[in-house]
Amino acid sequence: MTEARQKERAPLLAVDHLGIDYRLKGIALKAIEDVTFELKAGEAVALVGESGSGKTTTAMAIAGLLSPNAAVSGGEVLYRGSRLPIDEDDAMRPHRWSDISVVFQGAMNALNPVHRILNQIAEPCMLKLGYSKVRAMARARELLELVGIPPDRGRAYPHELSGGMRQRVMIAMALACSPSIVIGDEPTTALDVITQAQIMKLLVQLRSQLSLALILITHDLSVVAESCDRVMIMYAGRIVEEGTVSDIFSDPKHPYTKLLIDSIPDPSRGRREIRPIPGDPPNLVSRPSGCAFRTRCPSAMPICEAEVPTYQRLGYGCVACHLYQSSRPASKVAANV
Numbered sequence: 194m195t196e197a198r199q200k201e202r203a204p205l206l207a208v209d210h211l212g213i214d215y216r217l218k219g220i221a222l223k224a225i226e227d228v229t230f231e232l233k234a235g236e237a238v239a240l241v242g243e244s245g246s247g248k249t250t251t252a253m254a255i256a257g258l259l260s261p262n263a264a265v266s267g268g269e270v271l272y273r274g275s276r277l278p279i280d281e282d283d284a285m286r287p288h289r290w291s292d293i294s295v296v297f298q299g300a301m302n303a304l305n306p307v308h309r310i311l312n313q314i315a316e317p318c319m320l321k322l323g324y325s326k327v328r329a330m331a332r333a334r335e336l337l338e339l340v341g342i343p344p345d346r347g348r349a350y351p352h353e354l355s356g357g358m359r360q361r362v363m364i365a366m367a368l369a370c371s372p373s374i375v376i377g378d379e380p381t382t383a384l385d386v387i388t389q390a391q392i393m394k395l396l397v398q399l400r401s402q403l404s405l406a407l408i409l410i411t412h413d414l415s416v417v418a419e420s421c422d423r424v425m426i427m428y429a430g431r432i433v434e435e436g437t438v439s440d441i442f443s444d445p446k447h448p449y450t451k452l453l454i455d456s457i458p459d460p461s462r463g464r465r466e467i468r469p470i471p472g473d474p475p476n477l478v479s480r481p482s483g484c485a486f487r488t489r490c491p492s493a494m495p496i497c498e499a500e501v502p503t504y505q506r507l508g509y510g511c512v513a514c515h516l517y518q519s520s521r522p523a524s525k526v527a528a529n530v
């Protein structure tokens with residue numbers, strides 16, 4: 194097959210055995226290791242996991258927005274079959290906002306307080322798309338309307354808008370250069386519950402209207418169930434399970450995924466409180482040997498201390514757990530879980 198044909202058939206995004214370390218006073222913190230997944234055009238996937246599991250690092254690596262003390266320790270990210278220069282700021286510039294953009298949490302910090310919002314949305318259109326000021330302002334008005342803000346409000350400064358409106362502005366900015374992938378890093382975290390639901394509804398609607406692929410980082414599993422096709426569960430810097438939303442919720446495999454799903458309040462079963470997972474995630478500077486979850490795992494076996502489980506395909510999903518390693522018979526697997 195020719196190279197051009199291969200690229201044509203490549204997934205929109207492929208993250209291939211990606212590892213990212215943070216340098217801290219000469220010590221390397223392994224924030225993510227061996228992270229591998231694909232994203233198809235128009236697909237919505239969620240990255241889920243406890244705080245510190247590496248969700249934001251994965252997302253920022255894909256967008257080429259890693260902090261200065263981060264370094265790629267292995268692997269690569271491919272966009273439409275071509276390697277993305279994720280650790281080269283200048284080389285990443287043509288991709289940022291045009292191919293991959295990010296909606297961050299806490300719009301107040303991301304927006305410039307002294308510029309009117311219309312100008313802030315118009316700016317990437319001038320810088321990235323080379324639009325004239327007049328054309329960029331027209332595009333900015335169009336984008337405001339798309340995210341449900343009357344274009345006249347474009348004269349407002351960020352502090353004159355509600356939190357929900359500001360987050361809509363962030364979404365408009367993320368869409369300004371018509372990217373194929375939008376990453377939402379906990380895009381609704383700072384908002385009240387009703388506004389959270391409105392913003393998620395907007396993202397879901399825009400995703401289908403514009404055929405966007407979405408990578409959604411969230412702690413909220415109910416949001417995942419309503420807005421995503423697939424879920425990737427992260428633990429201590431690795432993806433431990435991946436599957437369709439319905440498979441993960443109805444038939445989770447990894448003991449961590451099971452506990453995570455069990456932690457959600459379920460009033461229909463008389464459980465109204467969050468049930469925290471006992472124990473703490475490991476220190477990523479000195480990871481425990483073998484499976485990082487073993488110290489909290491109700492199904493841990495001696496092999497879990499000795500070997501890192503490989504990430505294996507299981508049905509339509511993937512799981513990294515010794516309970517499911519292919520050398521083990523299926524009957525034993527069932528008995529152990």
Ligand SMILES: Nc1ncnc2c1ncn2[C@@H]1O[C@H](COP(=O)(O)OP(=O)(O)OP(=O)(O)O)[C@@H](O)[C@H]1O
Nearest residue numbers: 215222224243244245246247248249250251260477
């Ligand atoms: N700039 C940095 N320098 C050093 N360590 C960092 C840096 N950014 C993140 N880390 C560490 O890397 C690990 C992964 O962090 P990351 O923010 O990717 O996790 P997360 O799953 O997104 O967490 P949260 O849900 O709290 O945002 C954590 O141990 C975190 O403390």
